[in-house]
Amino acid sequence: MSQGQFLTPTKAARGLGSAKSGTAHHIRLRVAALALLILVPLALYAIISISSAGYDGARAWVAQPLHATLLILTAGAVSYHMRLGMQVIIEDYIAKTGMRTTLLILNTFAAIAMFVAVAMAVVQIWIAG
Amino acid sequence: MSGPQRAATRPLSPHLQIWRYHVTMLASITHRITGAALYFGTFLIAAWLVALAISPDAFAAMQGIITSIPGKIILFLWAVAVMFHLFNGIRHLVWDGPGIGFSPKVASTVSTIIYFLAILGAVALMFAAGAF
Numbered sequence: 001m002s003q004g005q006f007l008t009p010t011k012a013a014r015g016l017g018s019a020k021s022g023t024a025h026h027i028r029l030r031v032a033a034l035a036l037l038i039l040v041p042l043a044l045y046a047i048i049s050i051s052s053a054g055y056d057g058a059r060a061w062v063a064q065p066l067h068a069t070l071l072i073l074t075a076g077a078v079s080y081h082m083r084l085g086m087q088v089i090i091e092d093y094i095a096k097t098g099m100r101t102t103l104l105i106l107n108t109f110a111a112i113a114m115f116v117a118v119a120m121a122v123v124q125i126w127i128a129g
Numbered sequence: 130m131s132g133p134q135r136a137a138t139r140p141l142s143p144h145l146q147i148w149r150y151h152v153t154m155l156a157s158i159t160h161r162i163t164g165a166a167l168y169f170g171t172f173l174i175a176a177w178l179v180a181l182a183i184s185p186d187a188f189a190a191m192q193g194i195i196t197s198i199p200g201k202i203i204l205f206l207w208a209v210a211v212m213f214h215l216f217n218g219i220r221h222l223v224w225d226g227p228g229i230g231f232s233p234k235v236a237s238t239v240s241t242i243i244y245f246l247a248i249l250g251a252v253a254l255m256f257a258a259g260a261f
Contacts, residue, residue, distance in 0.1 A: 030225060033218050040215055047174070048258045051195075055185045062181065071178070082168045089165060092142035110172075118175050121182035 025084060032081035039074040046071060062125045075118035083111035153233075156240035160217045163210040170207045201260055205251060212250035216243045 046067065050058040061067055086107045094100040148154045177195070180187040194200045220239060223230055230239060 030222060033222060037215075037219065037222070040211065044211070044254060048254070050181070051258045051260070055181070055188050058181055058188070062178075075175070078171055082164075082171060085164050086168050089161065093144075095141055114171060114175050117179050121175075121178045124182040 025087070029081065029084045029088075032077050032084065035077040036074075036081055039070070039077055042070055043074040046074075059125050059128075062122060063129055065126070068122045068126045071122045072119050075115050075122075079111045079115035082114075083107055086111075151237070152240040153236050156217060156243060159213060159244075160221075163214045163217075166206070166210045167214055170203075170210065173203075173207070196260075201255075204258075204260055205255055208251035208254045209247050212254070213243065213247035216246050216250070 046061075049061050053061055062071065087104060090100060090103045090107060094103060145158065148158075177191050180191040195204060220230060220243065230236060
């Protein structure tokens, strides 16, 4: 069977372009952005409250269940959004496959590590009361 | 199994020197630069919360870094980045959702306004946090 004769245009194009999961990535980045539109102003309020309260006051602020929830939610949305955003930057500028893959994996690890660090810190403060 | 080689021959995104200066182009690249800066800034905020969980000494050390002059400069730049990315992010959502604000005149005007809002917002945030 001769190659090409029975190849549909879709089959010929598949795998050659960047048509992989771009649409899902685009939508996820924006859904996280919508969440951050609400969470970031609240998180800025949290930072203002914590920075002026001193050590005990800051811990008391974070230990409030609603505040602890806000901080963990924000860390989750930020982690997701920053990972997706940095992924685009890496894919745009790093051409070499090895370096690109390494950075993409490090990006995922760093974003998850940030979330876990914040979540653990908030939980520790919450439990200790 | 030609995946890796093919990936390497794909075109890259145009770099800065490709673009002729315009305020919309500047706002676009600023959105990316502030996004990347916030990526790293987030780890500083996370470290601050982790210090609060560890001990009074760790928290005092972090507070000492933040309230030093270099710390305050970084904090102010972080605040500008947050505000710019937030306001320009709203514009991105308006572009993608209702699909308005694309005309050259509106896009240019809004770009300039966002720069002012970012700086004003950052100054307000620093005052509110008692960092000035």
